[in-house]
Amino acid sequence: xxxxxxxxxxxxxxxxxxxxxxxxxxxxxxxxxxxxxxxxxxxxxxxxxxxxxxxxxxxxxxxxxxxxxxxxxxxxxxxxxxxxxxxxxxxxxxxxxxxxxxxxxxxxxxxxx
Amino acid sequence: xxxxxxxxxxxxxxxxxxxxxxxxxxxxxxxxxxxxxxxxxxxxxxxxxxxxxxxxxxxxxxxxxxxxxxxxxxxxxxxxxxxxxxxxxxxxxxxxxxxxxxxxxxxxxxxxxx
Numbered sequence: 001x002x003x004x005x006x007x008x009x010x011x012x013x014x015x016x017x018x019x020x021x022x023x024x025x026x027x028x029x030x031x032x033x034x035x036x037x038x039x040x041x042x043x044x045x046x047x048x049x050x051x052x053x054x055x056x057x058x059x060x061x062x063x064x065x066x067x068x069x070x071x072x073x074x075x076x077x078x079x080x081x082x083x084x085x086x087x088x089x090x091x092x093x094x095x096x097x098x099x100x101x102x103x104x105x106x107x108x109x110x111x112x113x
Numbered sequence: 114x115x116x117x118x119x120x121x122x123x124x125x126x127x128x129x130x131x132x133x134x135x136x137x138x139x140x141x142x143x144x145x146x147x148x149x150x151x152x153x154x155x156x157x158x159x160x161x162x163x164x165x166x167x168x169x170x171x172x173x174x175x176x177x178x179x180x181x182x183x184x185x186x187x188x189x190x191x192x193x194x195x196x197x198x199x200x201x202x203x204x205x206x207x208x209x210x211x212x213x214x215x216x217x218x219x220x221x222x223x224x225x226x227x
Contacts, residue, residue, distance in 0.1 A: 036218070043119075043206050044157075044218040051214065090156065098145055098213050103156045 002027045002093050006104035014112050019078040021107050023091035026072065033074040034092045034101065035065055044090065050074060061085070086111045115141050115211040119219035126197055127227055134192045134222045136207030142187035143209035147216065148180075151204040163190040197226045
């Protein structure tokens with residue numbers, strides 16, 4: 001069975017600092033991996049996805065993630081945090097693009113001025 | 114990118130009534146849509162997979178007679194919460210598969226059952 005573990009339910013950074021949100025997955029097949037962002041009272045917006053192509057994936061709003069098979073990780077990073085990045089971030093895994101997603105518990109990112 | 118809409122965005126109803134939530138893919142056709150439920154400060158839990166022209170597939174523990182799903186066209190899936198009770202109050206989010214590769218999510222529907 002697939003699973004996702006997001007380390008740290010809350011992460012707080014200063015504006016301009018590096019953002020690092022951790023995600024480890026478990027999957028019996030080559031995974032599809034996703035990062036989504038959710039602003040309060042809204043649905044989820046896709047940040048980026050890994051679908052077995054390049055291991056370093058670039059997404060929207062300056063975010064990127066690196067797929068590391070040996071570490072079963074797919075951590076999300078952004079070099080310089082902006083106030084507008086404050087939101088809840090979800091990592092998710094699936095067997096394929098058309099398959100159901102299994103979500104991590106989410107990480108709430110706070111950006112301090 | 115692909116756009117998914119939901120209607121209504123907010124609904125308040127009395128206990129015992131039924132509520133219908135619509136999920137539409139606006140600029141693409143989706144043979145598969147998913148329905149999720151999210152409780153406050155929690156992650157999304159998949160309720161069911163909605164396939165156009167066939168019966169929905171429900172996750173373990175989800176009552177199919179309570180949460181009726183109809184995927185009558187390639188752009189519309191509906192979730193009906195029948196005989197709603199306060200414990201059904203939640204944030205319901207749908208998603209649709211685009212290009213057989215990526216799920217795009219609707220903005221969600223907040224249901225409050227009094």
